[in-house]
Amino acid sequence: MKDLNEILEGIEGSCEHAKIKAKERLDNLAKPLGSLGQLEEIAIKLSGITGKISNPMINKQLIIMSADNGVVEEGVSSCPQNITAIQTINFIRGVTGVGVLAKHAGAKLKVVDIGINADIDYPGLYKRKIRKSTWNMAKGHAMTREEALKAIETGIDMVEEAVREGAQVLGTGEMGIGNTSTSSAIIMAFTGYDADRIVGKGSGLTEEGFENKKKIITQALRINEPDKNDPIDVLSKVGGFDIGGMAGCFIGAAYYRLPILIDGLISAAAALLAYKLNPLAADYMFTSHCSAEPGYKTIIEILGLKPMLNLDMRLGEGSGCAIAFNILEAADKVITNMATFEEASIKNDYLIDIR
Structure with missing residues (x-):
């Protein structure tokens, strides 16, 4: 096993790029912006941890x-x-x-x-x-x-x-x-x-x-x-x-x-x-x-x-x-399986004024 100091020095912060991409997807899902509250915050944080949008938790x-x-x-x-x-x-x-x-x-x-x-x-x-x-x-x-x-x-x-x-x-x-x-x-x-x-x-x-x-x-x-x-x-x-x-x-x-x-x-x-x-x-x-x-x-x-x-x-x-x-x-199911406005064939023009 690595030395504790080596482990501590090897820790990096969450991936900001992945968090941005996760938020972009959540904002384009067929729902009002931010309407799933903390579930959305969790999904974004999970993406920052793993660098991926989809984070299944089978194990x-x-x-x-x-x-x-x-x-x-x-x-x-x-x-x-x-x-x-x-x-x-x-x-x-x-x-x-x-x-x-x-x-x-x-x-x-x-x-x-x-x-x-x-x-x-x-x-x-x-x-x-x-x-x-x-x-x-x-x-x-x-x-x-x-x-x-x-x-x-x-x-x-x-x-x-x-x-x-x-x-x-x-x-x-x-x-x-x-x-x-x-x-x-x-x-x-x-x-x-x-x-x-x-x-x-x-x-x-x-x-x-x-x-x-x-x-x-x-x-x-x-x-x-x-x-x-x-x-x-x-x-x-x-x-x-x-x-x-x-x-x-x-x-x-x-x-x-x-x-x-x-x-x-x-x-x-x-x-x-x-x-x-x-x-x-x-x-x-x-x-x-x-x-x-x-x-x-x-x-x-x-x-x-x-x-x-x-x-x-x-x-x-x-x-x-x-x-x-x-x-x-x-939280993972929401970001992974919900449809975007485009996928759900819903026009989202009405959102322009509130975005």
């Missing part, structure tokens, strides 16, 4: 990174840590939210053990464990710099495999008890915003537990002093293996010019990390849905993206991506 893959976080020792989650391992297996069994939705979308799930705090062996599981859980970021660095780099490289490696298998679009998902805390810490490290603005309750904390969570995250940032100008430093000090892995997926997708979907808060934190490594990575990202977590909106504003859906979802796992695959497909 859809959703990559889930599973890892545990040492900070759960501090009571930042209401869920026991062993849920990470249990749900990871259930992903493969297809009985979780994302499992059901991915099957409905015709997407292949790839589940990666990148740092689960248990020895698990299950058919179909990708064993890429860096270590059994990160360390407790409230007491020191979550991981070494070398481990942070390995996490990112693991994500890039998963994308490389997807490319070899002919994947046309990717989604990102995660499983890791405590990872809303690591995600919040990353956002706070990059933005300088305080816990009251960024931190959410995650999976059902009491008010007392919520205040403790904000205190612990603030403590972790004070102890570790991550350098906001060094994304690898931020990841290693207050991040998680799952976030690093997904960040690698976003970097890999940009390098190989594949569209890739952001899910909720944790996946968005990974997207922000990828963006900080190379801002051009955002040209390849789509936001599936609007997460209820407060830090999510901050990230999306930084990335300059717009959620496709707002279904009041907060499950994670990649569940939003599984639904949004259908939206991307719909």
Whole structure:
């Protein structure tokens, strides 16, 4: 595999010529200008990514990174840590939210053990464990710099495999008890915003537990002093293996010019990390849905993206991506299969005054 710096330097922005051609076609379809709204914006962005007008999405893959976080020792989650391992297996069994939705979308799930705090062996599981859980970021660095780099490289490696298998679009998902805390810490490290603005309750904390969570995250940032100008430093000090892995997926997708979907808060934190490594990575990202977590909106504003859906979802796992695959497909069908005014034998003289 190429060196990370080589990958980052090899990322190019979207193709402006292809976007212009896509807009020209959309403007000539038998419909009022811009009447399909965000579907048209998506189709144009897809063309900029691939350089093609038509972008079929028969091969859809959703990559889930599973890892545990040492900070759960501090009571930042209401869920026991062993849920990470249990749900990871259930992903493969297809009985979780994302499992059901991915099957409905015709997407292949790839589940990666990148740092689960248990020895698990299950058919179909990708064993890429860096270590059994990160360390407790409230007491020191979550991981070494070398481990942070390995996490990112693991994500890039998963994308490389997807490319070899002919994947046309990717989604990102995660499983890791405590990872809303690591995600919040990353956002706070990059933005300088305080816990009251960024931190959410995650999976059902009491008010007392919520205040403790904000205190612990603030403590972790004070102890570790991550350098906001060094994304690898931020990841290693207050991040998680799952976030690093997904960040690698976003970097890999940009390098190989594949569209890739952001899910909720944790996946968005990974997207922000990828963006900080190379801002051009955002040209390849789509936001599936609007997460209820407060830090999510901050990230999306930084990335300059717009959620496709707002279904009041907060499950994670990649569940939003599984639904949004259908939206991307719909955008492609519009630009590929709709007739132009000429093809539909419709005179468009009446449009002259409004164009």
